Amino acid sequence: MIAFDGILHDGRTATAVPVRVEERGDDIAVCDGTVTARLPRAAIVADAPIPGVPRILRLPDGGRIESTEHAAIAALWPEHGVVARAAYAVETRWWAVFAGIAITAAGIWLVVAVALPLAADPVARSISPEVELYLGKQALKSLDATVMKPSQLSAEEQEEWEGKFDAFVEGEKGEENFVIAFRHAGRPNAFALPGGTIVVTDEMVDAVDNDDELLAVLAHEIGHVRGRHAMRLVLQNSGIAVLMTALAGDAVGVTFLAVALPSMLVQSGYSRQFEAEADDYAFAHLKRHGVSPQAFANVMRRLEKETGDAKDDGPVMRYLGTHPSSAERIRRAEEAR
Amino acid sequence: MADTNAAPLSIHPFIFTGRTADYFRIWAVSLCLSLLTLGVYSAWGKVRKRRYLYAHTRLDGSGFDYRASPVAILKGRIIALLLFGGIALSGHFLWFAQVAFILLLLLLAPWIVVASSRFNARNSAWRNVVFAFDGTIREAAKVLLGFGAIVIVSLGLGYPWFRMRRARFIVERHRFGATPFTADMETGGFIVAYLLAFLMMIGAGVLMSAGIGIGAVVTSGAGSSKPSPVFFFLPIAALYAAYLVVFAYLQARIGNLTMNGAIVGPLRCRSTLRARDLAWLYLSNIVAVIATAGLAVPWVTVRMARYRARKLCVVGTAPLTSFAAATGAAATATGSEVGDLFNVDVSL
Numbered sequence: 001m002i003a004f005d006g007i008l009h010d011g012r013t014a015t016a017v018p019v020r021v022e023e024r025g026d027d028i029a030v031c032d033g034t035v036t037a038r039l040p041r042a043a044i045v046a047d048a049p050i051p052g053v054p055r056i057l058r059l060p061d062g063g064r065i066e067s068t069e070h071a072a073i074a075a076l077w078p079e080h081g082v083v084a085r086a087a088y089a090v091e092t093r094w095w096a097v098f099a100g101i102a103i104t105a106a107g108i109w110l111v112v113a114v115a116l117p118l119a120a121d122p123v124a125r126s127i128s129p130e131v132e133l134y135l136g137k138q139a140l141k142s143l144d145a146t147v148m149k150p151s152q153l154s155a156e157e158q159e160e161w162e163g164k165f166d167a168f169v170e171g172e173k174g175e176e177n178f179v180i181a182f183r184h185a186g187r188p189n190a191f192a193l194p195g196g197t198i199v200v201t202d203e204m205v206d207a208v209d210n211d212d213e214l215l216a217v218l219a220h221e222i223g224h225v226r227g228r229h230a231m232r233l234v235l236q237n238s239g240i241a242v243l244m245t246a247l248a249g250d251a252v253g254v255t256f257l258a259v260a261l262p263s264m265l266v267q268s269g270y271s272r273q274f275e276a277e278a279d280d281y282a283f284a285h286l287k288r289h290g291v292s293p294q295a296f297a298n299v300m301r302r303l304e305k306e307t308g309d310a311k312d313d314g315p316v317m318r319y320l321g322t323h324p325s326s327a328e329r330i331r332r333a334e335e336a337r
Numbered sequence: 338m339a340d341t342n343a344a345p346l347s348i349h350p351f352i353f354t355g356r357t358a359d360y361f362r363i364w365a366v367s368l369c370l371s372l373l374t375l376g377v378y379s380a381w382g383k384v385r386k387r388r389y390l391y392a393h394t395r396l397d398g399s400g401f402d403y404r405a406s407p408v409a410i411l412k413g414r415i416i417a418l419l420l421f422g423g424i425a426l427s428g429h430f431l432w433f434a435q436v437a438f439i440l441l442l443l444l445l446a447p448w449i450v451v452a453s454s455r456f457n458a459r460n461s462a463w464r465n466v467v468f469a470f471d472g473t474i475r476e477a478a479k480v481l482l483g484f485g486a487i488v489i490v491s492l493g494l495g496y497p498w499f500r501m502r503r504a505r506f507i508v509e510r511h512r513f514g515a516t517p518f519t520a521d522m523e524t525g526g527f528i529v530a531y532l533l534a535f536l537m538m539i540g541a542g543v544l545m546s547a548g549i550g551i552g553a554v555v556t557s558g559a560g561s562s563k564p565s566p567v568f569f570f571l572p573i574a575a576l577y578a579a580y581l582v583v584f585a586y587l588q589a590r591i592g593n594l595t596m597n598g599a600i601v602g603p604l605r606c607r608s609t610l611r612a613r614d615l616a617w618l619y620l621s622n623i624v625a626v627i628a629t630a631g632l633a634v635p636w637v638t639v640r641m642a643r644y645r646a647r648k649l650c651v652v653g654t655a656p657l658t659s660f661a662a663a664t665g666a667a668a669t670a671t672g673s674e675v676g677d678l679f680n681v682d683v684s685l
Contacts, residue, residue: 009464009465010465011465011466012661012662013466013658013659013660014463014465014466014514014659014660014661015464016398016464048385050363050385050388050389051359051362052355052356052359052360052393053388053389053392056402062465063465064402064465066399066400086370087370087381087382087385090366090369090370091363091366097365097366100366100368100369100370101365101369101632103369103372104365104372107369107372108372111372238422241422242376242418245376245414245418245421247371247372247376247379261627262630262631
């Protein structure tokens with residue numbers, strides 16, 4: 001016969017009555033010292049066990065008995081759902097808890113470093129060119145409405161560069177989608193939009209010393225378009241957001257920091273990876289068109305001087321920056337010669 | 338002479354008895370199984386974590402009870418994921434879609450507040466007497482959207498008043514069993530709190546600009562053309578520190594004002610959070626969480642719960658056992674009338 005002590009909360013008022021619970025065949029007797037109630041054991045529902053939490057027995061009349069006699073309750077009401085049983089089994093074994101932490105760490109690494117980049121590539125490829133073109137147009141529209149002004153370059157100069165650009169992308173896969181667009185933005189910059197439009201600022205055209213240097217910049221952006229980096233980055237970053245929400249959906253306050261900070265580091269890491277990939281593409285593309293990757297190194301040096309970027313970004317920026325450090329990119333360009 | 342007829346005033350402190358070692362295991366298993374089940378288990382994990390924290394938050398010898406169904410939480414998570422996923426994805430390319438999503442979220446705010454308050458209240462119990470939230474969407478819309486609009490029209494000057502009305506709405510519409518809460522709050526305390534917070538931020542800004550100025554003079558005097566990165570990072574660190582202190586101050590002040598204004602039957606809450614305690618807790622929490630790559634999160638949760646419990650008590654003349662559970666209409670109103678739409682935990 002199993003018997004244990006508990007506290008009865010009758011569900012009518014906020015009272016706490018000590019009771020003795022006893023097994024009597026298929027029945028359970030609950031005695032508060034004066035009155036003994038007899039109930040079928042099957043009519044009482046035990047909650048899922050959690051280590052360190054008192055068990056709660058739900059009585060058919062709405063009353064609840066709270067008790068810390070885990071062994072006795074587990075013997076009388078052994079049946080639970082599979083989820084509760086599995087969780088309890090792991091939670092009560094320290095070695096399993098630490099194995100769980102190791103699995104979590106390995107799992108996060110696997111998703112971040114392998115699964116997401118691997119999955120984002122085919123998904124980005126499956127997006128139809130029309131959708132990409134539309135997204136690119138929308139992005140350009142909102143840029144034009146906010147930070148970009150019409151180019152101040154002469155029509156002849158723009159046409160001349162359009163011609164050179166067309167020759168530069170001739171034979172590329174999807175060459176008909178590549179378009180060059182000039183804008184005035186206040187600082188030297190070039191970037192690729194989804195769909196194949198490459199935006200070059202007037203300041204960038206002014207900053208370069210010769211045609212090869214601008215071609216080097218364009219080759220890098222062509223690399224972004226060919227690799228569908230814009231779409232892949234969006235997909236991978238969204239994947240990280242989903243992963244973090246799934247893991248810590250109820251994160252608030254400081255705990256939120258434990259989610260936000262690594263997300264930021266991972267996302268800038270993805271960005272640096274795509275930049276390095278676009279650089280590699282650029283070096284190969286330049287060589288195919290008879291231009292030395294030295295032009296890339298030269299234009300990086302020039303831009304560095306122009307914008308006053310720090311020479312060595314230091315260890316902090318190496319992990320926070322969205323681009324690899326300029327020194328690193330110049331070194332790789334000169335090695336690719 | 339003292340009034341001898343008055344019942345003696347008794348103080349019932351809250352006590353938190355949870356231990357980091359126990360909570361750590363529940364937390365770690367929740368994290369691992371959430372990852373392995375692609376997030377589905379996170380709802381079950383949340384219930385287990387909450388049940389631990391509730392059970393160890395004790396008043397007059399009895400713990401609280403969290404009764405939410407994981408499935409309802411999972412539904413809420415999916416809704417929140419769709420909403421925020423929509424905002425995040427659309428934000429990359431389509432600004433107008435993002436604006437539309439944010440407007441939708443704004444319009445949904447009263448529903449979200451009512452649904453989550455109701456869900457949390459009716460899944461929280463003490464000694465088998467269940468809490469309830471009776472606020473309606475119409476009331477929430479009046480407070481959040483109507484009074485919120487007044488804040489915008491008044492260029493933010495009405496914000497302390499808005500916060501007081503919001504806190505009052507949330508407190509007043511709660512019930513413990515059959516006993517409704519009443520709110521005893523004045524705008525004055527809220528105005529003082531936000532004014533002081535504002536002045537602290539201004540003061541920090543002035544001090545920091547002065548610091549940058551002095552730094553620039555010192556470095557240029559030393560003949561160096563490039564400012565040291567210290568003078569770049571130091572003001573940022575100082576700004577975050579100032580923000581943390583102001584945040585802790587507001588958490589303590591507004592938390593106390595809200596809790597001290599909450600009255601349930603013959604009892605009154607008394608909250609004595611201190612800004613300097615919270616500032617220290619937040620700062621050490623941040624350091625611990627970063628230094629342990631997140632493993633300190635359960636320790637942080639337990640120590641915050643312990644501190645908050647230590648600073649909270651209920652004071653009153655009647656015994657705690659006098660509270661009755663809701664019966665009849667009051668007990669069923671929350672269950673059936675509003676239907677499934679409310680049985681989700683959309684906590685944002």
